[in-house]
Amino acid sequence: MRRKRKRAQIQTLETVAVLFVFFLLISLSLIFYMSFSKGREAGKMAELSHEQAVQVAQVISNLPEIRATQQAIRGVNTFDLKQLEALELVLESDLELSKGIYQERFGTSTITVRQIFPSPKNWTIYDNPEPGAKFETPFFIPVALYNPLDIPGGNYSFGILEIVFYS
Amino acid sequence: MKKAQMEIMGMVVIVLILVVAMMFVLFFATQEKPGEGIKDFDDKLYSFNTLSAVLHTNVPFRSLQMQSVIEMCMWNDIWVGQAHTMSPCEYASAGIATMLSHSLSYIGQDYHFYVSTNTDPDFYKIDVKSSTDPALCAGDIQSATQPLTYAGGTMYIVLDICSKPRGEIS
Numbered sequence: 001m002r003r004k005r006k007r008a009q010i011q012t013l014e015t016v017a018v019l020f021v022f023f024l025l026i027s028l029s030l031i032f033y034m035s036f037s038k039g040r041e042a043g044k045m046a047e048l049s050h051e052q053a054v055q056v057a058q059v060i061s062n063l064p065e066i067r068a069t070q071q072a073i074r075g076v077n078t079f080d081l082k083q084l085e086a087l088e089l090v091l092e093s094d095l096e097l098s099k100g101i102y103q104e105r106f107g108t109s110t111i112t113v114r115q116i117f118p119s120p121k122n123w124t125i126y127d128n129p130e131p132g133a134k135f136e137t138p139f140f141i142p143v144a145l146y147n148p149l150d151i152p153g154g155n156y157s158f159g160i161l162e163i164v165f166y167s
Numbered sequence: 168m169k170k171a172q173m174e175i176m177g178m179v180v181i182v183l184i185l186v187v188a189m190m191f192v193l194f195f196a197t198q199e200k201p202g203e204g205i206k207d208f209d210d211k212l213y214s215f216n217t218l219s220a221v222l223h224t225n226v227p228f229r230s231l232q233m234q235s236v237i238e239m240c241m242w243n244d245i246w247v248g249q250a251h252t253m254s255p256c257e258y259a260s261a262g263i264a265t266m267l268s269h270s271l272s273y274i275g276q277d278y279h280f281y282v283s284t285n286t287d288p289d290f291y292k293i294d295v296k297s298s299t300d301p302a303l304c305a306g307d308i309q310s311a312t313q314p315l316t317y318a319g320g321t322m323y324i325v326l327d328i329c330s331k332p333r334g335e336i337s
Contacts, residue, residue, distance in 0.1 A: 018177060022184070029188050036195060066301045076219045116269040118227045119260060142217040144224070151230050158224040159179050161272075 045167070046135055046152075053139035053165035056109050060161065061141060068146040077161065083148045084113060088123045102126060108133065108166040115145055115159040133166035191244055214311035217270065221280075222313065226262055233262060237282060237324065238317045240292055256292055264295045272286040277329040279304050285321040304329040 022043040061067070061077040065087050068080040091098040108130035141161045148154045215253040222234040228251050234258045239247055240256040251258055263280055292336065296303055302325050313324040 021181075025184055026186070032192075054280070073219060076216050076223070084303045117224060117266045120269070129313045138274075140270075142172060142213070142220045142270060144220045150182070150225075155231075156223050158220050160270045 024150050046137070049135040049137040049167045050139070052107070053109070055136045056106050056111070056165055057139050057141055057161065059105050060111055060125075060163065061143075068148075073144050073156070077141060078144045078146050078156075079113060079159075079161075081145050081157075082146070082149065084123055084125065089123060093094050098126065098128075098132055103122045103128060110162075110164045110166075112162045113145070113159060114162060115142065115157050117158040119157075129150065129164075130166035135165075135167045137165045137167070139163045139165065145164050214309045214328045216324050217267075217328070218311045218313055218324065221263060221266055221326075222324065224262075224266065226258070228258065233259065234315070236262070237293065237322070238315070241282065241284060242318045242324050244292070260293050260295055263293065267295060267297070271328065277303055279327070280326040280328075282322055282324050284319065284323070286319075288323070 002079075063141045066079045068078040068083075091102060106126050106128065108128055109123065109126065110129055111126040113123045113125065141163075143159050143161045144152055145157045145159045147157065222232070225231065225235045226233055226236060229249060236255050236259045239245065240254070240259050242252050244256050246255055251332070253261070262323055267278055267280060270299075276295070280295040282293040283289070283291055306329065308326060308327045310327045315322055315324065
């Protein structure tokens with residue numbers, strides 16, 4: 001009788017052990033799936049944010065307000081420095097304009113044109129960061145900056161267009 | 168059912184669970200990443216745009232275009248007209264290094280800019296790198312080549328940008 005009870009106890013223990021392993025496997029796969037799907041979602045969000053930054057970059061590089069049309073270098077985004085300075089000034093002083101039509105175009109982003117060579121200089125033409133943004137996606141494009149007043153025929157300097165998109 | 172049969176059944180169930188879990192993992196791991204098209208297209212244009220912008224830039228000395236300075240460098244390394252204290256090759260290298268270090272290095276990308284000729288393709292008169300590491304740009308690169316004719320023949324201006332996501336600042 002006593003021996004039979006002992007055997008039954010061992011069998012119960014065996015069942016408990018098998019169940020424990022089974023649930024352990026299930027919970028491990030659940031944890032794996034959760035972390036995987038979380039990482040995937042974050043990656044997707046970052047990708048979306050990057051695409052939005054690219055879209056803003058495309059809009060700004062084709063903006064007639066600053067694009068040098070007469071003396072543009074083939075294949076390179078060429079901005080007219082004088083028009084760039086004028087746009088910076090206008091958007092700084094005219095909040096109605098910067099919060100209206102340009103906010104529609106650029107959304108929550110910061111757009112800076114940096115002249116690198118021959119001398120460093122910056123123009124922040126649009127600045128509308130989103131407070132508490134989850135993603136800050138920077139995007140850069142090489143640009144040529146054309147100064148029509150420098151020498152007869154104008155002068156080109158080298159720079160980058162920096163867009164930081166907040167989402 | 169005998170005890171041995173029961174245990175075999177248990178083993179089969181465990182193996183089945185493991186197989187299903189493995190299939191699950193494989194399914195997610197081998198899925199293709201969507202949305203790479205824009206990035207790839209954009210990266211290919213990036214090196215060409217950078218190279219073109221560099222070549223068209225006017226340098227402070229005599230407001231010459233960088234392309235003209237490179238041409239003088241390749242043709243005997245002598246200034247045509249008023250001379251600078253630096254040779255054309257030194258002057259061009261310094262200017263290109265400034266431009267690329269403040270643009271490509273600024274966004275955390277390695278690069279290799281070099282100019283060779285059709286007569287000696289392995290000798291670079293202008294050789295600007297982001298680092299002296301011999302393994303620089305050993306992986307994927309986005310390369311842009313601009314062939315140009317000069318007094319001595321044809322020269323090839325090359326910019327290799329080592330592939331790295333452009334949005335990441337290191």
